[in-house]
Each structure stands twice: as C-alpha cells, then as structure tokens.
Amino acid sequence: MNQQYFSSKPDSRRRPREVEVVLDGDRLSFTTDAGVFSPGRLDLGSATLLALAPPADAEARVLVDLGAGWGPLSVALARRHPTATVWAVETNDRARELCSANAQRHAPGRVRTVGPDNGPDEPIDLLWSNPPVRIGKDELYRLLDSWLDRLAPNGLAVLVMSKNLGGDSLHRHLEERGHPVERLGSKAGYRVLAVRPTNSIIGA
Known part of the structure; x- marks a missing residue:
C-alpha cells in the first residue's frame, strides 16, 4: 500500500492507469494514479461497504463520501441516488483531481469534490466512509466525530473498517x-x- 495516500500533496512519480470497477452490475472505467489509496483496484473494504450499505431514504438530498479517493464510492452514491447531491471529501490533491474527472465521466454534474475543510452547509442525510486509518487512531476519531456531528436528525453514516485495523x-x-x-x-x-446521530434510535 502506498503510505502517501493520506498526504495532501503526494510526491510520488505519476503513473496514471485505467481500472475497471463493477458498480451495481455495470462495468465502469476509472482513472487512477500513484500516490493515492488503492490505485490498482477497488479495495476490499469499499467493495464490502457497497455490498452491505442500505439505500438512503427517498428524501435524502445531501450525501457525503468522506475519504473519497479516486471516486468509486462517490460515483456509486450518485448513481444510486440520482436526485441527491454528493460531496466527495478528500485531502489528497491528486486523488481529488481524479475523483472529479471520474465523477464527471460517470455522474456528470452530480458530485462536488472538495477538501476536508469544506463540504455542505446543510445537515448530512447519508455519509459513507472507508476512512484513512493510517492517519492514526486519535486523528481518525477526531475526523469521524466531526463529520458524524453534522448528520441530520434522521441521517445515517455507513463506515467500513478492517477488524485488524x-x-x-x-x-x-x-x-x-x-x-x-x-x-x-x-x-x-x-x-x-x-x-446514527447521538439523539436518534436505529430504525426510527
């Protein structure tokens, strides 16, 4: 694994490539590069999230992919929820550039790619995250806590993480x-x- 994927400005030599990903039965091509997370394939954690994540409420309008990388989860969110706006949040400049291009290819006009200090002003209806565990436990918890506090009262976050990590x-x-x-x-x-948000009950 490239240990620079969570850097804002990776300095590894660029090696762009095309990677095929099957999203909900459709085979899509994504551009990836060195210096980003899992550049050679859709990683198993993201694939597991895609397989197990429940659909958003039909009224959901504000969706977030936290740690978007080169964009497979952002594109999946946009394709599954065509009336919502997806915010792809990513600290890595190179990954953000790739995510923006991949989203424009597969979900044009539907995904807003931003850095970690930006994002929607409105409460978040649905958040997906395969979070950057390599940044360290304390920093990871601060990151997730800050975004989970922005969930709407009936909002939902779906997180994936390895048991070993x-x-x-x-x-x-x-x-x-x-x-x-x-x-x-x-x-x-x-x-x-x-x-769920701290003031809610699962299934409410």
Whole structure:
C-alpha cells in the first residue's frame, strides 16, 4: 500500500492507469494514479461497504463520501441516488483531481469534490466512509466525530473498517459517544457499521 495516500500533496512519480470497477452490475472505467489509496483496484473494504450499505431514504438530498479517493464510492452514491447531491471529501490533491474527472465521466454534474475543510452547509442525510486509518487512531476519531456531528436528525453514516485495523474499537468508541451503532455485516475481516446521530434510535 502506498503510505502517501493520506498526504495532501503526494510526491510520488505519476503513473496514471485505467481500472475497471463493477458498480451495481455495470462495468465502469476509472482513472487512477500513484500516490493515492488503492490505485490498482477497488479495495476490499469499499467493495464490502457497497455490498452491505442500505439505500438512503427517498428524501435524502445531501450525501457525503468522506475519504473519497479516486471516486468509486462517490460515483456509486450518485448513481444510486440520482436526485441527491454528493460531496466527495478528500485531502489528497491528486486523488481529488481524479475523483472529479471520474465523477464527471460517470455522474456528470452530480458530485462536488472538495477538501476536508469544506463540504455542505446543510445537515448530512447519508455519509459513507472507508476512512484513512493510517492517519492514526486519535486523528481518525477526531475526523469521524466531526463529520458524524453534522448528520441530520434522521441521517445515517455507513463506515467500513478492517477488524485488524480497529473496526471493533471504532464500534465501541462510537457507542461511548452516544451514537446508536449497528453492525450491518462482516466480510473478509471488514466490519460495516451503520451509525446514527447521538439523539436518534436505529430504525426510527
């Protein structure tokens, strides 16, 4: 794994390539590059999230892909929810550039690609994240906490994390903060968690 994927300005030599990803039965081509997360394929964590994530409420309008990388989850969100706006949040400049181009190819005009200090002003109806665990536990928790606090009252976050990289610890942390959390499933050691705002009840 390229350890610079969470850097804002990766300095690795560029090596663009095309990667095919099957999203909901359609085979799509994405441009990737060195210096970003999982440049050679859709990583197993993201694939597991895609397989287990429930659909957003029909009224959902504000969707976020936190840690968007080169954009497969952002594109999937846009294709699954054609009336919503997707905010692709990514710190890596190179990944942001790729995400923007890939989204324009597969979901034109539907995805807004921004840095971590930006994003929607409105409450978030649905957030997906395969978060950057390599930034360290404390920083990761601060990042996730800050975005989960922006969920709408009936909002939902779907997070995926490897058990070996702290998936179960994250589950406990979120419950300690008062979030209702449900494990949607596990595959190949990845946990997929459904997280509600602190003042809500799962299924409400």
